Amino acid sequence: MKCIVSLEGLIDSQHGQLKYASAFIDETIEDIRVENNEIHITHHSAKGNEGIESQVKRLIERFSQGDFGFKENILFENRVETPYEGDIIAELVDRKIIKVLEPGLFIFREPFSSLMRFLDYSFVTMVANRFPGVKEEHYPAVIRAETLNKTNHFTSFPEHIHFLTHLREDLDIIESFSQSIREAGGWKAEQPLDLNETMPKPKFTMNPSTCYHCYEGLQNEILEGDGVTVTAISKCHRFESRNHSDFGRLLDFSMREIIFVGKPDFVKENRLQAIEYLKELAVEWQVDSLLEIANDPFFTNDFQVKASFQRNQEMKYELRLTIPHIKKSIACSSVNFHSNTFGNAFNISMGKRPAVTGCVGFGIERWALAFLAQYGLDEAQWPASFREQYHAWQQKSL
Incomplete structure (x- = not known):
């Protein structure tokens, strides 16, 4: 799917910031382009074009509140x-x-x-x-x-933040985790893990x-x-x-x-x-x-x-x-x-x-x-x- 949203009302110097922030709207976004005063977003989101468009408009509103004079100096x-x-x-x-x-x-x-x-x-x-x-x-x-x-x-x-955590200090959890990886033939990206059960809150x-x-x-x-x-x-x-x-x-x-x-x-x-x-x-x-x-x-x-x-x-x-x-x-x-x-x-x-x-x-x-x-x-x-x-x-x- 492709969502196209007009950038009318957003000054040119904020187009780059909008493009940057739009990447965080949805995990299924594949491509983002700004051209002809429009932002084009290619995606496979369950939110549909309406959902993507509403969130783009939220960002546009965020970046266009008032005239703060974002000029090159x-x-x-x-x-x-x-x-x-x-x-x-x-x-x-x-x-x-x-x-x-x-x-x-x-x-x-x-x-x-x-x-x-x-x-x-x-x-x-x-x-x-x-x-x-x-x-x-x-x-x-x-x-x-x-x-x-x-x-x-x-x-x-x-x-920006990369959180770090580890397996809980629990012998049963550690052995169960290791066994599940062994049975799956190695680590898989889709490995089913209950993070709340196996890992503590990141410190x-x-x-x-x-x-x-x-x-x-x-x-x-x-x-x-x-x-x-x-x-x-x-x-x-x-x-x-x-x-x-x-x-x-x-x-x-x-x-x-x-x-x-x-x-x-x-x-x-x-x-x-x-x-x-x-x-x-x-x-x-x-x-x-x-x-x-x-x-x-x-x-x-x-x-x-x-x-x-x-x-x-x-x-x-x-x-x-x-x-x-x-x-x-x-x-x-x-x-x-x-x-x-x-x-x-x-x-x-x-x-x-x-x-x-x-x-x-x-x-x-x-x-x-x-x-x-x-x-x-x-x-x-x-x-x-x-x-x-x-x-x-x-x-x-x-």
């Missing part, structure tokens, strides 16, 4: 004529550099895996280490649900963002001086439904962050400095890119209020790299200011006042994919500065 552009315009993912798959396990879940092989390591090294040495007193931390890929609750992730981005989820562990680690502390600067890389996990077929939307990805926790001026000044470092990096590596004011894709009924507040207060910037093949750009880095939201949630103090926080994020796989989407795998075509730094790192790593 570009702060910086680095326009470069880049040599490669091919489908880089198709080439990487064809050359067996990427193994696609399913949409959004990849195995990366050489030379892509080396490029990822080089990029992370560069973000540490060329950005993170320029902040005085920065400390490296190492975080788990799993986070407590109790911690995630304090970040408001359950209410702002519930669609953990996969971590969706690197910085959350930093705030958890500082919980109930009183910080000295102006604040602390931490850098860490972590595996992050976000379920994005059919959106995983979009360029760069991975189920499992690596996020390097630089995190500032402290007095307002300390965080704000470091955040502004981070923006300058990002701009320098874009120019030095000659990536076709732009830096703009952005907002998070909140999956809530108060989307417009939250997104508008973020934009009006300029709490989020994104460095977007162009993907020539699809004639679009993707966010590869973000610079965020959270005010005292996490300081209050985790009781992190600067004297008698809650600490404020900010962070700079680098999506390692996205940076690698976007760079290769502009310059290809032929290193002779890479910008001289990037190529020289990459070769110097290779020699140092031997």
